[in-house]
Amino acid sequence: MTDAMADVYGGGPSLDVSHSGESPEPSPAGGPDRLPGDNPEPVEEASARVRLDLGYDGTDFSGWAVQRDRRTVQGELQRALAQILRLPSVALTVAGRTDAGVHATGQVCHFDVPETIWSEQQAMLLRRLGGVLPADVRVHSARVVSADFDARFSALWRRYVYRISDRPGGGDPLRRGFVLSWRRELDTDLMQAAATEIIGLHDFSAFCKFRPEATSIRTMQHFTVQRAADDSGEIVCELRADAFCHSMVRSLVGALITVGEGRRAPEWPASLLSRSSRADDVPVVAPHGLVLAEVGYPPDDELAARSAVTRNRRDATTPGCPA
Missing domain, CATH: 3.30.70.580 (Pseudouridine synthase I, catalytic domain, N-terminal subdomain)
Known part of the structure; x- marks a missing residue:
């Protein structure tokens, strides 16, 4: 039974017969004897x-x-x-x-x-x-x-989307709460080249805010940078990984923006993956451009196995659990 549920009890106060000096006959099953008024065993509700x-x-x-x-x-x-x-x-x-x-x-x-x-x-x-x-x-x-489903530990991946507008006159005012407005034009080809180098199993410590006892080992499964096909011209950064640590997406996007501006080479973000601590020269972009878009799960008959795997802390060569 889960923490959120309580046992259901019935019956009244137990009857104390010790003063009689007599022992009741044992029950046929050999278990605890019951007399009228005794509390029944707790019943767990499904x-x-x-x-x-x-x-x-x-x-x-x-x-x-x-x-x-x-x-x-x-x-x-x-x-x-x-x-x-x-x-x-x-x-x-x-x-x-x-x-x-x-x-x-x-x-x-x-x-x-x-x-x-x-x-x-x-x-x-x-x-x-x-x-x-x-x-x-x-x-x-x-x-x-299924009782084996766990929203956190059963997940195979999370997909985030970050949107940027680099229009000279600024982005759509009706979307200002969901799109980062950037004053300088960004080269999405350079940003995509940098994003491709990030894909794979890595220690993302350089892009994560430090948290004690939390691992920063992650598998980046998908990372694309494209301009939207509609009239908005927004830049859409889409990232999918088994899990993300604190500030990881916004730090990665911040690193790619420096590449898109031409201030850093496309190889620079991936070069930071060798670091074991937060990189102070990586900018963290504002949160309002970021959306958790989707979470993927395995079939029901694989939920328990997935949860067992992801509850194990990872090292740099063995996939494991989200922090």
Whole structure:
């Protein structure tokens, strides 16, 4: 049974017969004897694991994770779920703990709930969440999944998208909260050349904010830099990896911008992968251009195996878990 669920007890106070001097006859099964009024054994109520797919505008949030006296996505969603499901609390496990100001269109999280409560609430949950949650958070789907599913540890990859506008007159004012405006023209061919060198299994310490006991070993599976085909002319940086450490995406994009401006050679970002600590000369771009777009998972029959693998800390030659 999960942490979010409680045992259900029944019966009244136990009857103390020790004063009688007599021992009741043993039960036929040889187990503990029961008398009228004895407490029965605790009964564990069956639970359901529920996956939520959601999106949010991160502008006014201090990131995903709950923080004291700060507005966070996790805090808002847990409060809404507890209110609707009439539970003391709900504990969410998330695929990607986005930073302050970062948005999401494809975030995934899960929680456990007693099956009786889920059966009563599932039909109207999305509509009720839409009425309780603030306008900058929306849950797109809610469904029961295998007990082996773990939003964080079962994930095969996360896909992030970072958008930049380098138009001379500035970007679209209606998209200013989701696109970084850059005053100098960027060469996307040079940026793509630099991005290609980043693909593979590496120690990304140079691009990550240090966190004790967290690994910076990651496998970059996909990294492209292209101009959008529409009239916006926005530069779209798309990154997919098994996991990302703190500030990693924004640092990589910052490094590529220096290449796109011609201030650094395309080989420079990859040369930093030999470092074992944060590179101070790597700029970290603003969070508002970044979106968590998608999280990928294996088939149900591979979930348990994937979770077991990713819970193991990685070294530079063995894939493992996200920090």
